[in-house]
Structures are given as C-alpha cells and as structure tokens.
Amino acid sequence: MRYPTDAVIRSLAVLVFFTAFGADLWRSLLGWWGYLAVAAVLTAASAVLLTRRRLWGALHPRRLPRTFVLFALLLVLSLAWSFYPGATVLGLLAQAATTLCALFLVAALSWPQIVAAASTALNWILGLSLLFELVVAVFVRQPVLPFFTDYAGRKVPDAFYWSQGLLFEGGPVQGVVGNRNLLAFVAVLALVLILVQLAQGLRRRGPALAWVVVAVGTLALTRSATAIAALVITAGMLGVLLVARRAGPGRRTWLLAGVAAVVALSIVGVSTFWSQILGLFGKSDDLTGRVDIWRSVSELAAQRPAFGWGWISYWAPWVEPFDGLAERKGVVYLQAHDAWLDVYLQVGIVGLVLFAMLAVGTFYRSWWFAVDHPLDAGGRALPRVVLTLAPILLLTALLAQSVVESRLLVEGGWLLFVVIAVKTKLDLGAVAQDLGTEPPRLLGLAEPARR
Template identity: 50%
Template sequence: MPAVQSRLVVRSFATLVFFTALAGQFWRNLLGWWGFGAIALVVFVGSVVLLARLKPDWVWAKFPRSIGVFLVITTLSIAWSFYPGASAIGVAVLWATTIAALFLALVLSWAELLRTLAAALRWVIALSLLFEVIVGAFVRQPVLPLWVSYPGEKIPDAFYWSRGLLFHGGPIEGIVANRNLLGFVALLAVIVFAVQLAARSVRRGWGIAWLAAAAVVLVLTRSATVTLAAGFVAIVLLFALWTRRRGPQRRRPVYLAAAGLIVACGVAVATLSPWLLSLFGKSEDLTGRLDIWASVTDLAVQRPAFGWGWVSYWVPWAEPFAGLASRKGVVYLQAHNAWLDVWLQVGVIGLLAFLTIVAGALWRSWFLAVDRPRTSVSDTAPYTVSALLPLLLMAALIAQSVAESRLLIEYGWVLLVLVSVTTKRQQVLNRPMP
C-alpha cells in the first residue's frame, strides 16, 4: 500500500478510535451493548494490528512508569476483589482502552493527533446538533435509546436519549445522551478548535464556524459542572500565557499569584458555598453528589489500603454497587468523583499510582507549554501554540474529575494516557545535548 494511502487509513482509524472514546454511549444507544461490543472489538483489534505492523519507536525511557504500575495494581486486584468476575471484565476493558490510547500516542505524529481528534469532535458536535434538530422539529417528544424498555409509567429524565428541548433553550443531551458529557465534549472541542485556529492549521472561516458550533452546544447543555471546568481551563490558559511572557528567570510573581488564587478560591468555597451553589443552579447537596460521596467513603474506609477490586465503570449486578448510589429512581454507576472511585476500587496504593500519573502528566504538560524546546526534534513535538493543548486538556480532565469519574473510562482514560505518553516522549527528546 502506498505511503499516502497507508497514512490515510491510519488517520481514518484514529478518528474512529477518538469518536468511539468520546461517544461510546451513542453506539450503545444505537446498536445496544452487543453492537457496541463489536465496535469496541474492532477498535481494539485494529489498534493491536496497526501497532504491530507500523512498529512505532518504542523506548521504555519514553513510557511513563506510573501507568505501568497502575495497570499492574488493577490487574492484581482481581486476586483480592470482592467481585472477581466483574474485576476481570473491568481490567480487560482498562487494558484494551490503554492499548487504543497507545496506538494514538505512538503511531500518530503530533499534527495527526490534533487533526484526528478535531475530526472526531466535529463528528460528535455535528451529529448531536442534527439529532437534536430532528427530535425537536419532527419527533417532538422525548426519545429513549433503541433496544431497551423500561417498566412503569414514570421514566426518569436521565433514561432518555434526548428530551427534545433544543427549541426550548435546552438542556440538550446530543448523541451521547447526557448534557454533562455533551457539554464536556463541547468544551474539548472549543479547546481543540481554538488551538487549531491560533496555530493556523485550518482555514480561518472553517475554524471559526466549528468553534462557534462547539460554543453553542456548550451553552445549550446548560451544565454547571462544565461551566466551572471551562472557567478553570481559562484560568490555566491565562497563567500559562503569563508564564511564557515572563521567561524562566522571572516567574516567581506568577506562582505567587497562582498560590494566592488557590487560597482565595478555597476561602470562597468555604464561606460562600450556598450563594455559589444557587448561582450555578445547584442544590445544597450538589444534585445528590454529597450523598454519593458519603456512601462511597463509608465503603472505601472498610478496605482502605487495597480497595474492593478494580471494576472501572460500576456493574449493577455485583455487590456492593447495586443501590450504592441512587437518586430519584436512577441508580448511578460511578462515584461522581474519579479520586474517590480509585480509592474505593484499588485503595490507597492505587490512588497514589493514579495521582502519580495525573501529576506527572500535568507537570510535563505545564513546562512543555511554557518553555521552548531545548533541542531540535521531529514533527511529533508540540510547538508554539499547539504546545498549550496537552496542558489545557489536562486542566479540563482534572476539573471534571472532581464531579465525574470519566477520567477512568473511555475518553477520559484515553486522553490521560495520550497526554502522559506524548509529554513523556517529548521530555526525553528535550534533554540537553551531551
């Protein structure tokens, strides 16, 4: 196969991988779990085959050891798991997702990564808007996922694929069937499209149109958690740009200002919580999250060191997850906090390994964003404006991890591994010449 066609196949498959990670619920609602399983199997097998055929440059010095440690801990947790069968499934899914992320990180150049991620995000944004228009203009009533049926007359709002509220100002759920998830995908799209525009890697009119579409979707989701995440990303961006302008020797005021802002935010949360919650339209229990966090904490302290066993996304048929987090007739299958979820599943040892992955990726992303490369490197290196992308992605993921557990599954884990591996490789390439 000619090289040009070969890279086209790789990029097309990478777009499918990104789309499946971002919109897994779309496949599940459209094709059911068996259909989604078939798509996931294609993604996994394709990733393995392309990794084997293309034989990307692989050096252990360029691979974050913290990811390996975390994978080992989660795998070993099957031995002490309270639900070994569910843990085996969860571990298999984690390894498969990791392999797909490694395909993206090791096979694609930095330009191809940006291009394929942007393409997948455009598909999610466009299909979500089209879907909501069809439901709102033609169906004119809430739509349930295909291949499912719910007993009883009263169906909770969370069960619907779309409630058809586009022409009522939202909130909209899009193809991912959840306004918080759609809002976060829209936030990722805003980040990626803005970076493409600033880097002049897309035509200006085309880039502005897609950026506007992503911003419209973000607003229409009316997600308070995503709004807060967007604010956090904006603050990180401002501090990164400020740090760039100061240069390596004059950054103390930046870091002092950042520390002061953290303290001020802590004081504001402690003293103005009721007012802040009402401002963002949240109840005092954070839409039930405080009760879920309390239940998860009570369970985690029973097995604090090693946890109950890795399971990734909670399985409703295994104890103690059945009924652990329920609200208004909906059983939630996550802790709504990635950190609590890791502690619950693999204890303090797993939490420390996970913290090392996130902290390492954030640390490398920060300095790659604010420092110039010290050596000449290939096109796999993020330059100039695009060097901000890993940092902004990490900021968004960390902000979301406080209220959602998506950092452990699908796009969250894929992006975390992707940023961790690509920044580690760049750090190695950036070492001073001997």
C-alpha cells in the same frame, strides 16, 4: 521519533476518539452488544496497525512513565483481592482496550495529528448532536428512548431518555451522547482544540470560527455547571501559561507561588459563597445528589482502605457492594462522581497515591512542554508554537472535571489522559512539530527561539 502516518491511521484515529467520547451514542443506537462489537473492532485494528507498522518498539515499558506502569500493574494485581473477581476481569478488559487504543495514538501520530484527529471527532459529535436534537424537536416532538431497550411498561426516569426534545425550549439538550454534562464537556474540549488550531494557523478561519460558535452554542444549550466551571479553570490556566512564557525561567517559581495563592483564595471564596454560586446554575446544595453519593462511597472505601475493593472501572450494579450503593430518583449510578474517590474505593490509598503521582507527573511534563522552547532532534531550540499549549489545557479540563465526575477513569477521559501522560514522556526531549506552516505571532503565543 518517526510517524508512519497514512489515511488509514488518520481515519482510525478519528474513529477511536469518536467512539471513546461518543460511546453512549453507540450504546443508544446499537445496544451494549453492538457497542462492544464496535469497540472490539477498533481495538483489534489498533493492535494490528501497531504490529504491522512496527510501532511497539516506541512503547517499551522502560520508556513509559513509571507511575503509569505501576498504576496499571496495580489494577491487574487487584484481581487477587477483588471482592468481585468476575467484574474486575470485565473492568480490566475495558481498561486494557482503551489503553491499547491510546498507545496506538501515541505511537502512530505526532502532536499536530493527535490534535487534528481529536478535533475532527469531537466536532462530529457536536454536529451530530445538534442535528439529532433538531430532528427530535421538529419531527418526533417527544422524548426519545435508546434503541434496543425494553422497559416493559415501567416508569422511565428522565435520565434514561436519549433526548428530551427540548431544543426549541432552550434546553437542556443531551445530544447523541444522551447526557448534557458529557456533551457539554465534549464542547469544552472541542473549543480548546479549535482555538489552538486556529491560533496555530492549522485551520481555515471561517470554518474554525463556525465550529467555535457550535461549541459555545452547545455549552449554552446544555447549561452544564460542571463543564462551564472546567472551561473557566482552563481559561485561567491559559492566562497563567501566557504569563509564564513571557516571564522566563527565573521568575516561573514566583509565578507558580502566585498561582497557588490565587487558587487558595478562590477555594475560600467558593466555599464562602457556595450556595449563591450553585443558585446561579440552578443547582441544589447537594450538587444534584453527589454529596450523598460521596458519603456512601467514602464509608464503603473506609472498610478496605489500603488496597480497596478491586478494580472495576464502571460500577457493575448487579454485584455487591454496588447494588444499591448510589441510587437517586430511580437511577442507579455507575460511578462515584469523583475520579479520586473512585480510585480510593477500588484500589485504596496505595492506588490513590500512584494515581496522584501519575497526574502530578503528567501535569509537570505538560507544563514544561508548554512554556519551554521545544527542541529538535539535535537538541537545538525551536520557536515556541501554540500547539504545545494543547496538552496542558486538555489536561486541566480533565482534572477539573475529575472532581465531580469519574469520566477521567473510563472511555474518552482515560484515553485522552493516557495519550497526554505517555506522549509528553516520549516527546519531552525532542518534539516533532510537523506543522507545515511558519509559527504565527498571534497574541504573542509564538516567538523566536532564544540564542
């Protein structure tokens, strides 16, 4: 597969990743209409480049993962039984725009280029976030509200502030995205990408280590339990992958069985010491109100279990049944804080099964992409490289976050999920390395191809 990449495509790719993961920055800075204008321009630009560079052929539906196509088709068909057809149309437009941008990234960039573009965008978010918090703490010295928002003298909940100005108090900081959990998760993804690039030799050591410090510092300042949990799980997956690479094909089944046993024991351990673990992160037993939200959403989903209430992506709080469905301390939530529960609510058991199949299939392909030797266009084995670890590590972080957030279904989460799902399908047989360097032998991550 050829990648006719130039400066225009690379720049657009960085902007797409930056906007998908930093959407709240645009909304806080320009308001909803400004954000929609930015998103529309990026979507149109992606479509134009896909057309002018003749990249649509690589994205024929027969080449895409079947579960991805079926799940997307179900979202569209849900308009027929949606309880809120107008809101479903808006949700489908948002989903289609994000999906189109993801397909542009898949068709226009190789894996090294995707990793580089995502890393650059996430680093920008982290850097701007720390700079923003520094400016607020030094010059403003009080909480800052988003621009173009009028609360008309009402008491503003803490969650509505763009920044609380707590940098010099040790946080938690919210950064330009205005949410500490979202900023912390950006730091997790950025850390994965930086370390992969560093190990592969794609970045200079000094600047890369500096960004590692920025990502770790951001995690410390956000104090996000969900992001730290996702990072620990991702680190565990890295350990499993390193063992799998050395174990060889005959022993990987036993390795996976061992991993399943460890996961089961971990679940038992977490359940046993749940209160103590939450206490370490300053969390209440209801996970900051999530348990009540899950209960309300489960009860609502049970009323229409087969096909759900209709796709909506982010909840629309101005329509039934989302008006008042989840509210805490004056904040109306726009998600179920669980991607799987959100899918069940919106497209029912049928949608949940398709989504689970899509996730499992993507994980399966990403696993073999990471542990098997990549092949060249002639089917010959190439040396393993560190870069092939990136998709499954990013996917692991996304799936870990999906248990307590619904971000996997929207904006940056959905964009990255689609990129991994489709790219691993298209490039499973013949992987374009395009690294420009010899595979490094760092920590045994890369090794010669077997004869």
